[in-house]
Amino acid sequence: xxxxxxxxxxxxxxxxxxxxxxxxxxxxxxxxxxxxxxxxxxxxxxxxxxxxxxxxxxxxxxxxxxxxxxxxxxxxxxxxxxxxxxxxxxxxxxxxxxxxxxxxxxxxxxxxxxxxxxxxxxxxxxxxxxxxxxxxxxxxxxxxxxxxxxxxxxxxxxxxxxxxxxxxxxxxxxxxxxxxxxxxxxxxxxxxxxxxxxxxxxxxxxxxxxxxxxxxxxxxxxxxxxxxxxxxxxxxxxxxxxxxxxxxxxxxxxxxxxxxxxxxxxxxxxxxxxxxxxxxxxxxxxxxxxxxxxxxxxxxxxxxxxxxxxxxxxxxxxxxxx
Numbered sequence: 001x002x003x004x005x006x007x008x009x010x011x012x013x014x015x016x017x018x019x020x021x022x023x024x025x026x027x028x029x030x031x032x033x034x035x036x037x038x039x040x041x042x043x044x045x046x047x048x049x050x051x052x053x054x055x056x057x058x059x060x061x062x063x064x065x066x067x068x069x070x071x072x073x074x075x076x077x078x079x080x081x082x083x084x085x086x087x088x089x090x091x092x093x094x095x096x097x098x099x100x101x102x103x104x105x106x107x108x109x110x111x112x113x114x115x116x117x118x119x120x121x122x123x124x125x126x127x128x129x130x131x132x133x134x135x136x137x138x139x140x141x142x143x144x145x146x147x148x149x150x151x152x153x154x155x156x157x158x159x160x161x162x163x164x165x166x167x168x169x170x171x172x173x174x175x176x177x178x179x180x181x182x183x184x185x186x187x188x189x190x191x192x193x194x195x196x197x198x199x200x201x202x203x204x205x206x207x208x209x210x211x212x213x214x215x216x217x218x219x220x221x222x223x224x225x226x227x228x229x230x231x232x233x234x235x236x237x238x239x240x241x242x243x244x245x246x247x248x249x250x251x252x253x254x255x256x257x258x259x260x261x262x263x264x265x266x267x268x269x270x271x272x273x274x275x276x277x278x279x280x281x282x283x284x285x286x287x288x289x290x291x292x293x294x295x296x297x298x299x300x301x302x303x304x305x306x307x308x309x310x311x312x313x314x315x316x317x318x319x320x321x322x
Contacts, residue, residue: 022102022103022104022105022183023102023103023104023105023108023183023184023185023190023195023198024101024102024103024183024184024185025091025095025101025102025103025185025187025188025189025190026095026101026184026185026186026187026188027092027095027096027101027188028096028188028282028285028286028289029186029281029282029285030280030281030282031282035095035096035097036096036097038096038286039092039093039096039097042089042092042093042096042289042293043089043093045085045089045290045293045294045296045297046085046089046090046093046293046297048297048300048301049081049082049085049089049293049296049297049300050082050085050086052078052296052297052299052300052301052304053078053079053081053082053085053296053299053300054078054082055300055314055317056074056075056078056300056303056304056310057075057078057079057082058317059310059313059314059317060072060074060075061075063313065309066309066310066313067149069132069135069136069143069147069152070129070132070133070136071309071310072149072152073125073128073129073132073152074129074303074310076125076128076156076159077122077125077126077129077258077299078299078300080118080121080122080125081122081295081296081299081300082296083114083118084114084115084118084119084122084292084295084296085292085293085296085297087111087114087115087118087292088111088115088189088289088292088293089293091103091111091188091189092188092189092289095188096188103190108190108195109171109174109175109190110171111189111190112170112171112174112190112191112192112195113167113168113170113171115189115190115191115292116167116170116192116213117163117164117166117167117168118163119266119292120162120163120166120167120213120217121159121160121162121163122262122295123217123218123221123262123263124158124159124162124163124217124221125156125159126221126225126255126258126259126262127221127224127225127228128155128156128159129255129258130224130225130228130229130255130259131147131155131224131228132147133228133229133232133251133252133255134228134229134231134232135147136251137232137235137236137251137252138231138232138235166213166216166217167213169209170192170209170210170213173205173206173209174192174195174196174206176201177196177199177201177203177206178199178200178201179198179199179200180200183198184198185198186281186285187285187288188285188289189289189292191288192206192210193207193210196210214270218263218266218267218270222263225259229252229256232252236249253306254302254303254306254307257302257306258295258298258299258302258303261294261295261298261299261302262295265287265290265291265294266291268287269284269287269288269291272284272287
């Protein structure tokens, strides 16, 4: 399963150790005969993700009336989803459809970094969107002054820097590991813990840092979103009249759907990977792959259906083309 190209090796303790191996992506272990059928819905999800997110970015970019905090954050989310889906789907589909199982060491680290860094960025943008909903509902008169374009730009830059700084140590720490003989990854893409488990050298630092980043990013972001919605709920319940409350809640509907789509499968995938030893491996691989493709595919649909301004402009674009 290894590349025929010369590999850098070092001899230690009577065993060969690979410093820069080529990895072999198995795809979905246990479902090899069905992989080409599984690839079809994954391909549909990727096409939906690309078309939907490009449409969202185009509409927000070209319509100055949508240059508001909620839509600017949505454009950021769509850009991140494009990168996230494109970092995963092409190689995954190549593995499942064309049996292109081999992936170079450097390319594997780059793919792993992009997947984890942009997942962190997506989580950060969801926090920013929760902040926008909090300001819009709890401080409506000051919404435009609090979240002016300068602040939105700084928030976007903070989300970007956090993702890069926290996840850059992943490939750096992996480069110090040695891999003995088997470099077969039981996955359809290069996932951090799946690569770490292949090493024959000490991986305590890699495992600890991976766990710390996951708890830091997801833990703090979920807490921040929870606090925002606690204040929103408190404010909405003070609004007299059921219709007014329903209208206030409806402005958060799209964001809540996107939060659930992103965090629920992500947290479940993380827990099964680390603690779910009785969960079949192919179930974990399928769930981890869907986690990276379902949110990018569904987010534009959720906002397209639930947000009137986006829906009207999408219909207008397609009517003009017709």
